[in-house]
Amino acid sequence: MLEISGVTRQFAGVHALSGVDMTIGKGGITGVIGPNGAGKTTLFNCISGILPISSGEIRFMGERIDGLRSDQISGRGLVRTFQLARGFPRLTVLENLLLYGADQPGEGLLQALVRSRASIRREEELIEKALTIAGRLKLAHVLDNKASDLSGGQKKLLEIGRALMRDPDMLLLDEPMAGVNPSLVREIGDRLISIAEAGITIVLIEHQMDLIARLCQHVIVMADGKRMIEGTFDFVAGNIEVQNAYMGTRR
Numbered sequence: 468m469l470e471i472s473g474v475t476r477q478f479a480g481v482h483a484l485s486g487v488d489m490t491i492g493k494g495g496i497t498g499v500i501g502p503n504g505a506g507k508t509t510l511f512n513c514i515s516g517i518l519p520i521s522s523g524e525i526r527f528m529g530e531r532i533d534g535l536r537s538d539q540i541s542g543r544g545l546v547r548t549f550q551l552a553r554g555f556p557r558l559t560v561l562e563n564l565l566l567y568g569a570d571q572p573g574e575g576l577l578q579a580l581v582r583s584r585a586s587i588r589r590e591e592e593l594i595e596k597a598l599t600i601a602g603r604l605k606l607a608h609v610l611d612n613k614a615s616d617l618s619g620g621q622k623k624l625l626e627i628g629r630a631l632m633r634d635p636d637m638l639l640l641d642e643p644m645a646g647v648n649p650s651l652v653r654e655i656g657d658r659l660i661s662i663a664e665a666g667i668t669i670v671l672i673e674h675q676m677d678l679i680a681r682l683c684q685h686v687i688v689m690a691d692g693k694r695m696i697e698g699t700f701d702f703v704a705g706n707i708e709v710q711n712a713y714m715g716t717r718r
């Protein structure tokens with residue numbers, strides 16, 4: 468589904484990514500782990516079109532996506548979330564979800580004035596979709612709350628919900644459990660499992676190894692801007708080079 472070949476990215480001479488080769492097949496939850504500074508977030512930024520790559524190729528569903536804008540990439544079904552939740556704190560949960568529905572209605576002035584039957588129908592569909600997603604993420608009871616009033620864990624779920632509003636085929640999640648209360652971490656993990664079961668392929672950057680072990684069928688280890696090794700969690704965790712990479716820069 469996602470093919471990354473020879474991808475490099477430099478920042479003022481520093482190689483954040485130095486030739487990443489990676490293939491991610493359809494289905495399940497793939498974990499991406501590695502010590503701090505390994506290049507995980509930079510890789511997600513490059514895949515999702517936030518950062519241009521310096522060289523290499525990225526393909527999604529067989530087509531080149533490097534060089535496309537991030538909205539074009541998410542429009543093709545490859546959607547990412549951020550390490551720090553974004554969104555609009557002063558809007559409600561429902562409003563935040565609606566804002567991320569693909570091709571929102573009422574964008575043109577004329578449409579806004581006329582409110583055609585089609586645009587009303589489209590709005591109703593979007594609301595329906597937002598309600599379904601909120602239900603799936605157990606956010607239905609806070610739909611009218613301001614995003615800023617949510618707990619840390621609920622904010623993370625809202626971030627995931629906004630991504631789901633784009634109808635992704637593949638979701639890239641950058642540390643969706645970071646800073647979340649341990650009791651909610653398990654809950655978010657359960658939600659990720661049910662999203663994957665619904666047919667959305669998930670790629671998860673996470674540093675909590677127990678979560679990776681629980682959620683991921685396949686784990687890719689990055690170190691020094693490269694893919695180092697991949698396999699089951701037990702396989703990569705038992706690898707001496709992986710252990711050394713973590714020992715060197717552990718935080």
Ligand SMILES: Nc1ncnc2c1ncn2[C@@H]1O[C@H](COP(=O)(O)OP(=O)(O)O)[C@@H](O)[C@H]1O
Nearest residue numbers: 478482483501502503504505506507508509510
């Ligand atoms: N915007 C940036 N400007 C300069 N250097 C950056 C930038 N983003 C990341 N880096 C560097 O790239 C390397 C990889 O960082 P990052 O992708 O954030 O790693 P990870 O997410 O695995 O912790 C680090 O050395 C980091 O300092």
Ligand SMILES: [Mg+2]
Nearest residue numbers: 507508509550
């Ligand atoms: Mg990171």
